[in-house]
Amino acid sequence: MGKKSKEIAGAGVDGTIAMLKKAYGVELSAFHYFWYIAHNIQGLGVLESKFFEERANEEIGHAKKVAFRLTQLEEIPTDDPAQWEQDSGMAKLQPSRFLSLRSALERALEFERSVIGLYNDLANSSKDKDHGTYELALELLNSELEDEQNLEDILEKLEIR
Numbered sequence: 001m002g003k004k005s006k007e008i009a010g011a012g013v014d015g016t017i018a019m020l021k022k023a024y025g026v027e028l029s030a031f032h033y034f035w036y037i038a039h040n041i042q043g044l045g046v047l048e049s050k051f052f053e054e055r056a057n058e059e060i061g062h063a064k065k066v067a068f069r070l071t072q073l074e075e076i077p078t079d080d081p082a083q084w085e086q087d088s089g090m091a092k093l094q095p096s097r098f099l100s101l102r103s104a105l106e107r108a109l110e111f112e113r114s115v116i117g118l119y120n121d122l123a124n125s126s127k128d129k130d131h132g133t134y135e136l137a138l139e140l141l142n143s144e145l146e147d148e149q150n151l152e153d154i155l156e157k158l159e160i161r
């Protein structure tokens with residue numbers, strides 16, 4: 001818990017917490033998505049299972065950082081997995097619907113784009129006010145931008161339709 005953290009976050013802290021809760025939901029949903037895909041992908045995608053596993057590990061790392069910031073702002077991250085999906089705004093996860101390589105990558109891009117928008121909003125709203133949240137938003141934004149680029153590159157060169 002961080003009383004000073006919360007005080008610094010100031011009047012906009014409720015909006016910040018709402019965005020962090022959404023981020024926590026998306027990151028944990030993305031973790032579960034990538035983990036499931038890594039272990040169940042079919043066809044050519046089997047060759048890329050390591051790539052999906054690495055993404056899963058990255059997303060759980062992001063979730064940890066978001067959870068830590070929530071705790072600093074005196075907010076306990078939800079313990080309810082059903083809430084992650086609801087907070088994520090990504091509709092029902094159902095990773096088993098995306099087990100071909102192309103569909104798995106395309107769905108992954110949807111996740112990345114959703115969090116890119118979210119972290120950009122979070123950076124805008126915390127800039128010059130709440131440096132702790134701002135730094136985190138920038139760090140995670142850059143990580144997700146890199147992932148988006150990688151996914152786009154792979155999709156562009158994918159030789160199957």
Ligand SMILES: [Fe+2]
Nearest residue numbers: 027058059062
């Ligand atoms: Fe992430």
